[in-house]
Amino acid sequence: MPAAAPLPARRPGLRIATWNVEWFDRLFDDSGRGYEDHQPSARYGISRGAQLGALGLVFTALDADGIMIIEGPDTTSKRSTVRALEWFAQKYGLRARRVVHGFSSETEQEIAFLYDPDRMQAHHDPIGEPTGKRGPAGETTEAPRFDGTFRYDLDTDHTPDTIRFAKPPLELVLTLPTGRSLRLIGVHAKSKNPHGATNEASRIRISIENRRKQLAQCIWIRERVTEHLTRGEDIIVLGDFNDGPGLDEFEKLFGRSGVEIVLGQDRDPAQRLFDPNADMALCSRFGFCPTTARFYLAPQKRWFEALLDFVMVSPGLMVPEPEWRIWHPFQDPRIMALPELREALLQASDHFPVTVDLAL
Template sequence: MKTDQLSRDPSKPEQLRLGCYNVEWFNALFDDRGRLLDDDGPSARYQVNRGKQLAALGVVFNALDADAVMIIEAPDTNAHRSTVTALEAFAAKYGLRTRRAMIGYTSDTEQEIAFLYDPDKLSAQHDPLGDPAPSHGAPGAPRFDSQLRLDLNGDGIDDLVRFSKPPLELAVTTAGGHKLRLIGVHAKSKAPHGATNDAAYKRISIENRRKQLAECLWLRARVDRQLAAGDSVIVLGDFNDGPGLDEFEKLFGRSGIEIVLGQGSDRVPLHDPNAEMALNETNALAPSTARFWLQPQQRFFEALLDFIMVSPDLAAMKPSWRIWHPFNDPGVLAAPGLSDALLSASDHFPVTLDLAL
């Protein structure tokens, strides 16, 4: 499914389209052998059965026509299940060019960070950097499957921080020989799950934001090292955060997004126009990448949670970003059935980056 408004400019040189997509509980659409559960059984999406969600995802991934997609909430890997098997079966079912899958460190959450890519357009390998930290952690930027030692409370006592979903670090080489460093991210959720009263809501919200900010500080420390090494860096994923998203941000002075972008510091900045628009707007005009139902208010809430941030050398190439929003993007609206598919496929919408190398 392509329209003129969604396709890429064939007159440009080597062109790479990278996507980032949080697929809500993708894991629920496969059995333990990685076979698609293409039936009328319930998915994890409200009033969307598994067959409908799978079909919608097939429409969306084909419309994206990406050379690679960083998938957030990818199917689980454990002793009985394989992310790679599930995703490659999905790609085969829907005839996707992005037919090769890989993951890095696994998580304990049934939600992995995975990379689904077209092997004719690029090669990729899991290439984690940083030294493994000892049991008592290490400061700075240890390997992402280790523990970071950081004073979170400002009390002079270091805390230990561990990613529940370690970022996926990739060394990518395009068919034309261009080398990129990609970091896929699924940052800590700030939602106060388990809160039973106002005091618990406040306490859990603050704890979760503190953890989310610590993850972003760790991530930014790694970005600093890669920029200093002269790498072309792309950080993409779901940060569960956005500027001005909740009142607890004021307690810490800035959002995790600002930390990773390098704003308000002397660090080399990363660039994402959607994040910058949200940071610079003083009114309600801001992009969004996710849509959630708020039961108490009986309405939908939209938020900017998903980002693709690039280093200055890539920003200088004037890439093009797109949020595949079912209501706000004219190209999406013009593609028959795509808006409905996006609404059925996930509570997040894909973000893509078109980069002419």
Template structure:
């Protein structure tokens, strides 16, 4: 079984107001890439990925005129993908939904949100937590509520096996809107507090799932990782480490090998995203590891094989010119996947 996640930059811009695919020479949401070119590139990437289930971060917007599920299924039909069924959880108002495409011949998938508790409420609700240690509870909400689904295998030796997937797009820590150094620091710390609160909320849900004895995969864009910024020392650990349960009992930890900093100064860091920074001219590219697939301990016993579909770091991607170029045109993130021998 192959499970993947993929942050598709401005997927929503590839559809018109009524949800019809826009395959033309107009500019897409990606700088310098037309809508037709991005659609073609996405078709190549999804076909090569060949996953049984793909959690899509920044899926097309769901509203009164357009439906994410219908748009994703139309995209799958246009590209001839076997992952031809889609599911969405709680819609949001950011134009970036969290959804999943899957192969209905191989899997059954359905939205299965937990009603939650006072300490870990359902993801479309709010959490009361003291963010700044002032003895006053702050209200935390997910701008993009995680997608919680049940997955059931329909074929092969794993037929009937169920897993719980939680797809996430956690808050960015970038100080957007800062106009001077002081406001940049203030916004960066404020956003990190909110991001950590979301991670604590998510970790409480992870504990509930582990307590219930369920197999769990938490995957998506965490906008975080060990050693990613200078504020991590201020708060003690990264939000990702909180979700994984790093430092806790092994039976309570989730695992992704890319979530640990490699030892040795000469070891290259993994990356799942590549952003163009235009200033100062001629600009430069910034790479970061933001996308993860974390497995519960029981799934780690099934010979998992993780892969970052990076056009330059993965030899299989680099050696296929069409795929290499498609990965660069399709999004500013690259897919990540895990193969499980269930």
């Protein structure tokens, strides 16, 4: 049997990643130290120590300069996202060892950015005016801050609905040693799953309501993207959108997915973002589509895969052309040839990382 091929050398430049790590919070105590034991993790069939080890192996293999972590460890009066992730980085000797955390989530799932301070500086830089629970007090041309309230007419009844993020997007400014800067927006958009449905009628009602809210969140993000592009700023929008082109039957009701809205598919090329995986899904609704998440459906006794995670870049970052990669163990032969990494990806999370290499 031939030896497993090593992962190809990464191209020079900047590697940015996003990864939704399932139940990351449950792997740490209140002091931010990991549970390196044999007790069950929140992921089915794996111990806390084994999941931590798998995560350490994958983060090391990613070798990213910056990783947008979705569903990161919680921040409360007792717990700290930054403390837990910096312990994790030190434990596994990661280059990306500093952490930026923005507005706290209403859930136990935080958005945080883990980065290499030798390759960049990163700071939280939220844009927009703070709002109350009812939204902006007067007329404004700028989208409100992501920890506030966005007013948008979801159901065309001429009465704006109020939209909030349970997990406010993380807005960052990255500054490179050359002095070049770019903006990042880390996203965990609302799930469309009909949690709490008791019958088919409530399933449909909750699904439609959740899709409306998810689309409104994406419109809110798109307004912020437009502001940055209009100012000529480079921007990357990345994370888990809980959505993708052609993902469910309700997309026909609304005409397009939230991902298409953020990409700006209907806009001038200078105002669009680009992600080749999203483009492939748009062009191949009845054929092959890349996927980034893998879930077990107990009633059907089978696995379901979906494209939920994206790294979208602005036109100014497209020259020379970036290189995207989904670290999917069954779709990437380079990973398939490395059994240890393949198994670690399956143990670590129900999502797979997505990276983009930018030749900056």
